[in-house]
Amino acid sequence: MSAAVRLWQDYVHRPRRLLWQDYEGDDVHRYCCGDPFAARALLDTVMRALSPRSARRLRVVVGRLDAVRERP
Numbered sequence: 001m002s003a004a005v006r007l008w009q010d011y012v013h014r015p016r017r018l019l020w021q022d023y024e025g026d027d028v029h030r031y032c033c034g035d036p037f038a039a040r041a042l043l044d045t046v047m048r049a050l051s052p053r054s055a056r057r058l059r060v061v062v063g064r065l066d067a068v069r070e071r072p
Helices: 002-012 016-022 028-034 036-049 051-071
Strands: none
Touching: 002 036, 002 051, 036 051
C-alpha cells in the first residue's frame, strides 16, 4: 500500500507540462516504474477494505494528493 501512495504522490507532484505529455502521449516510465492510475485504483480498493478508522486516515492522505492534482 505504501508503494501505491508513493507512486501516486510522485505522479501528482510532477510538473503540469509533464502531466499533459502523459495525457497526450504514452508515458514510457509506467512500464518500468508502475502505473500511477493503477496505484490510485488500488488505493480506492484498499480504502473500502480497511477498518473505518484506518480508511479515514488513508482518505486524508489520498485526498490531499488528489487536491494537488486538481490545482490549476
